[in-house]
Amino acid sequence: MRTIVVKIGGRLLHSITATEINVGKTAEYAEVLRGLSDDGYRLAVVTGGGDAARLYIGAARRLGASEALCDQIGIWTTRMNAYLLITALGSKAHPVVPRTVYELVGALESGKVVVMGGIQPGQSTDAVAAIASELSGAQLMIKATDVDGIYTADPKKDPNAERIPEITHGELLKLILDAGLQAGEYAPLDPVALKILARSRIPIRVVDGRNPENVRKAATGEPIGTLVKPEEKRET
Numbered sequence: 001m002r003t004i005v006v007k008i009g010g011r012l013l014h015s016i017t018a019t020e021i022n023v024g025k026t027a028e029y030a031e032v033l034r035g036l037s038d039d040g041y042r043l044a045v046v047t048g049g050g051d052a053a054r055l056y057i058g059a060a061r062r063l064g065a066s067e068a069l070c071d072q073i074g075i076w077t078t079r080m081n082a083y084l085l086i087t088a089l090g091s092k093a094h095p096v097v098p099r100t101v102y103e104l105v106g107a108l109e110s111g112k113v114v115v116m117g118g119i120q121p122g123q124s125t126d127a128v129a130a131i132a133s134e135l136s137g138a139q140l141m142i143k144a145t146d147v148d149g150i151y152t153a154d155p156k157k158d159p160n161a162e163r164i165p166e167i168t169h170g171e172l173l174k175l176i177l178d179a180g181l182q183a184g185e186y187a188p189l190d191p192v193a194l195k196i197l198a199r200s201r202i203p204i205r206v207v208d209g210r211n212p213e214n215v216r217k218a219a220t221g222e223p224i225g226t227l228v229k230p231e232e233k234r235e236t
């Protein structure tokens with residue numbers, strides 16, 4: 001059975017001001033995930049915190065919270081997004097959000113779509129999805145985000161930025177680390193997640209999640225967005 005881990009950016013589920021939850025988009029994601037599950041895919045989904053996380057973390061920081069507590073608050077917002085998606089998935093979903101990746105592996109045994117958020121301070125939901133990909137033996141991770149792939153520079157700032165159709169884990173890590181040296185760094189994927197995917201040679205496709213249908217296309221192998229793939233194995 002093909003196992004896929006899907007990371008859904010929190011910003012796709014909220015308006016930019018976080019004064020509104022995008023209920024319609026959440027329902028559209030549920031529809032796509034239900035369809036993939038019916039087609040026999042084993043699915044683990046990780047929801048990001050998006051603007052809700054930024055809003056709560058900003059408030060906590062102004063009130064003097066430690067960075068670890070800010071992260072914990074961020075994790076709770078990712079779990080709230082997970083519960084909204086579980087609600088939209090109805091009986092197709094495992095009803096409880098796993099709090100660890102080990103709970104995730106157990107929950108996948110149910111055959112239901114499992115949805116989770118963050119797990120521990122000091123990391124991102126990209127990293128959670130990468131660890132979940134390793135532990136569940138996923139053949140592919142999909143990252144649904146608010147741009148249509150990975151670019152040579154930040155596409156929101158640089159008009160000359162070009163989309164990269166395919167790149168290796170190692171080449172992307174170098175691109176991210178080089179960009180990180182400049183102000184206003186461009187981080188299309190958490191480097192921690194990238195290193196985890198690289199060591200286990202798990203490909204990831206980054207797609208425009210503003211249209212949830214793109215997650216189905218990525219799962220079924222359509223060459224959209226950016227494919228980040230392992231290096232070719234050298235003959236010894």
Ligand code: UTP
Pocket residue numbers: 008009010011047048049050051053054057070071072073074075078117118119120121122123124125126128
């Ligand atoms: P996200 O990884 O979702 O950040 O976690 P994000 O920038 O909102 O990502 P998108 O836009 O949804 O893709 C939100 C916050 O939750 C905490 C971090 O503080 C992070 O900034 N978090 C999340 C953790 O501390 N640990 C986790 O395992 C996950």
